[in-house]
Structure formats: C-alpha cells, structure tokens
Amino acid sequence: MSDKHDWQRMEKIVSLCKRRGFIFQSSEIYGGLNGLWDYGPLGVELKRNLKNYWWRVMVHERDDVVGMDGAILMNRAVWRASGHEDTFSDPMVDCRTCKVRVRADQVIEKKGVQQCPNCGGKDLTEPRAFNLMFKTYVGATEDEPSVTYLRPETAQSIFVQFKNIFEVSRKKLPFGIAQIGKAFRNEINPRNFTFRSREFEQMELEYFCRAEEGMKLLDYWLAERLKFYENIGIPREKLHARQVPDKERAFYSKGTYDIEYDFPFGQQELEGVAYRTDYDLLQHQKASGKSLEYFDEETKRKFIPHVVEPSAGVDRTVLALICQAYAEDKALDEKGKMETRVVLRFHPRIAPVKCAVFPLLKNKESLVTKAKEIVDVLRPNMTVFYDESGAIGRRYRRQDEIGTPFGVTVDFETLGEKDRALRDTVTLRDRDSMKQERIAIQDLSAILRERIR
Ligand code: GAP
Numbered sequence: 001m002s003d004k005h006d007w008q009r010m011e012k013i014v015s016l017c018k019r020r021g022f023i024f025q026s027s028e029i030y031g032g033l034n035g036l037w038d039y040g041p042l043g044v045e046l047k048r049n050l051k052n053y054w055w056r057v058m059v060h061e062r063d064d065v066v067g068m069d070g071a072i073l074m075n076r077a078v079w080r081a082s083g084h085e086d087t088f089s090d091p092m093v094d095c096r097t098c099k100v101r102v103r104a105d106q107v108i109e110k111k112g113v114q115q116c117p118n119c120g121g122k123d124l125t126e127p128r129a130f131n132l133m134f135k136t137y138v139g140a141t142e143d144e145p146s147v148t149y150l151r152p153e154t155a156q157s158i159f160v161q162f163k164n165i166f167e168v169s170r171k172k173l174p175f176g177i178a179q180i181g182k183a184f185r186n187e188i189n190p191r192n193f194t195f196r197s198r199e200f201e202q203m204e205l206e207y208f209c210r211a212e213e214g215m216k217l218l219d220y221w222l223a224e225r226l227k228f229y230e231n232i233g234i235p236r237e238k239l240h241a242r243q244v245p246d247k248e249r250a251f252y253s254k255g256t257y258d259i260e261y262d263f264p265f266g267q268q269e270l271e272g273v274a275y276r277t278d279y280d281l282l283q284h285q286k287a288s289g290k291s292l293e294y295f296d297e298e299t300k301r302k303f304i305p306h307v308v309e310p311s312a313g314v315d316r317t318v319l320a321l322i323c324q325a326y327a328e329d330k331a332l333d334e335k336g337k338m339e340t341r342v343v344l345r346f347h348p349r350i351a352p353v354k355c356a357v358f359p360l361l362k363n364k365e366s367l368v369t370k371a372k373e374i375v376d377v378l379r380p381n382m383t384v385f386y387d388e389s390g391a392i393g394r395r396y397r398r399q400d401e402i403g404t405p406f407g408v409t410v411d412f413e414t415l416g417e418k419d420r421a422l423r424d425t426v427t428l429r430d431r432d433s434m435k436q437e438r439i440a441i442q443d444l445s446a447i448l449r450e451r452i453r
Pocket of ligand 1: 152153154155185187194195196197198199200201202204269270271272309311312313314315316
C-alpha cells in the first residue's frame, strides 16, 4: 500500500482544472457549497468520453447486458427495504470544545484517551448515527407521508425494475442491467477535490446469475474492470485490487474487491466489485410482496437470482484520469530556449479535444480556408479545436495543457507552393513525442479515427 502524498502535485492539478475549464467550485460567486462541483467545457467532454466508453464496453459490445435510466427520486419503501433508511449512516462524534462534528473513526486516541482531531479537546459526545441520505418531500405538503430521499446509489432502481427489464429483454441468466446516473450523499467530510463529493455520478452494473456462479463471476468482473482502467490509460501498476476483509464487508456479501488507485493524496477506492448474493432482490420481494423470481426453463425451478455488482464512480475516475495524465517535461520555446511544458497525457480515447487544427499564419487567406475545410471534414467524427492566434509553438503548448493528442498544421507545403508533391498534405503532431509526420489530407480522418477509437 502506497502512502506517499504529493500535495504540491495535487495543488497544481486543482489549479489547472480551474484555469483551463475542467472543474469549478459549484456556486463559486456565492462562496461555493462544500462537496459540490461543476464541470466546465473540457471537464464535461472528458466525463462524457469516459461514460460513453464504459457504456460501449459494458452494454453495446455485450449480448448479456442491457441498459436503463431510472428516476433519482423513488418511493420511500425502496430505501426502507434496501436497508438505507436504517443503516446508511456514519457514526459521528461532536466535540463540545470546538463544536466540530467528525466521523468516529477519525477521533484520535492518545494513551487510551479520545481526542478531537480538530482542537485536541477531550470532551466528546458518544458516537451517533448520521444518515447520509438527503431527505426531501414529494408533493405540496412537507409532512411525514411525503418524505423520500435523493438516491444514494443507482443500484436500487435496477433491482426494483429487474422483473420488468428481464421480461422485455427475453434474456437468460447470467444477465446484467447497467445504469449511469447521479447519486447523492450528505458526506460529513467532503475532501480531496472531487474525490468525496455530495453529488456524484455512478456507473453501475448489476449482473444477475445463479448462486453457484457468484464467486467465479466476482473474479471475472474484477479482471474485466481492471482491463477497463488500463484501456483508458491508467497503468496496471497504479491500480490495486484490495480484497475487502470479512469484518469490513457488508454482511450479505460473500466477496468484495475494492479497485484502488494511487492518487497524489494516497491509495484510494475507484470502484467496488461485490458479490451481493440474493440479498437485494430478496429484500424487495419481501417488502413489495411481488415475486422477483426467475424461472429456469432447463431445470423448471424458480429462484431469486444472485448478483455481482461492479460499481464505479464517474467523478473519481475523471479525477484519476487527470492525476494520471498530468506531467511536466521540457520543450523548446519559439526562441529555441528550453522551457517547462505542462501536458495532460490523456489516452486519445478519452481526451476532451481530439485534434487541433492550425493555419500557420492567420493573415494568409488560403491557409485559413484550407484549415477550416479540414475542420469541417473532421468534425462529424471527433471534437476539433480551431486556433489561428499566436505563434504556432504557443498554440501547441495550449493544446498540450488540455491534453489534445493531435495537432494538424496547414502550411505553405499544403498549398503546394514549395513542392507540388506535398500539395494537400499537412503535418500531424503527436502531443507526447512532439514528433511530426506528413499526412495527405484525404487520409487524415481515417488515421485519426483509428487512433482515438
Ligand atoms: N451500489 C454500491 C455502491 O454504491 P459504494 O462503494 O458506496 O457502492 C460505489 O459506491 C462507487 O461510487 C465508489 O467506488 C466511488 O467510486 C463512488 N462514490 C461513492 N461515494 C462517493 C462520493 N461521496 N463522491 C464521489 N464518488 C463516490
């Protein structure tokens, strides 16, 4: 386990995120609201690319998974049956000296005496459960019968729609339902930038199976999910599959792994992969009185399916992608002097902007026209940024800093002014190696599409 903390690196990342429009504090002009974040123009593209790739590999490329999109508000009975209303809480302790409320596991113990981690005070209350769900009212009256909660996970709408979806999909076990959506938790100590937020997105799959397949599928999904992170540019050596010990695991789970990543602030969870047995469906069957059983055509038996759940956080993965991509290296400036270059080395698949297009000079109309034609050709297939202002080196640097993997420059060779053989070719610059190759415009779209897939 790595406990290296690189706060300086983290500060640079947070500041880059704001400066270049990845992530802003929510309600910033009013002083913000703790644990809540807004994604700017680049952040939203990055997030969308991540979610689209997850959907592609988890739903579109499989025969055994379908998707759904459930409501954020659900009948309160759901949260009673799932156990969230009674048990989705953190034990909290109040310090009577400085009035701070902290999680019980953060209280410091010195020589057997419990102390407040904020002021060192010893006058603490007993731990009390603090429910993490946001309460709200549905309808015109704010009374007890109209209470419900913002969902703290997307999984429950999958469980309660299991029967409907199963029937319309005409699938056999094993079979999964996937969902991406918002979840809300009134976290006591939101921290580490977006890592622990109060509003976040989850990408969850509930993979239903027979009891005897559960443990094997747990290992299968762990391997699939590790492969996923590698395919978006997170190297295997920065990922850790931690087997959650019995005492930390939910009582109904027969096996759980946490997939953790080496963030600059330490090794922390990205995703949980849990074998939840038949607990969830059983709870909802009992509470609703509606059968959630599966009829096995082969054995003519009826039973409640078991479930393996890979549950990932969109925002945490976005943060991991940014932390992983952030690099500083050396590059020559326009005057031939070495300077420090800030670069986000995103995998082309998830980079917010795929390709930047530059006319060498902005006041030469034929260069500008050609560059704009190239933008029009590329745009139906990828996000493209057109930039004609400033020295070309500076334009490259601006794109490096937001992680654009490819830069296309339209120069005098493109116009065939120097060498007719080079007419209608452009330079294609690679962000990481900074090397340039000469490519025919007619091949450009296919080459780039292949590299960003
Ligand atoms: N349905 C199971 C479930 O919700 P979880 O471990 O509580 O399990 C799954 O959450 C994932 O959701 C986490 O691994 C994390 O990526 C993300 N997540 C949970 N709480 C979060 C928070 N406060 N802020 C950001 N992401 C969070």
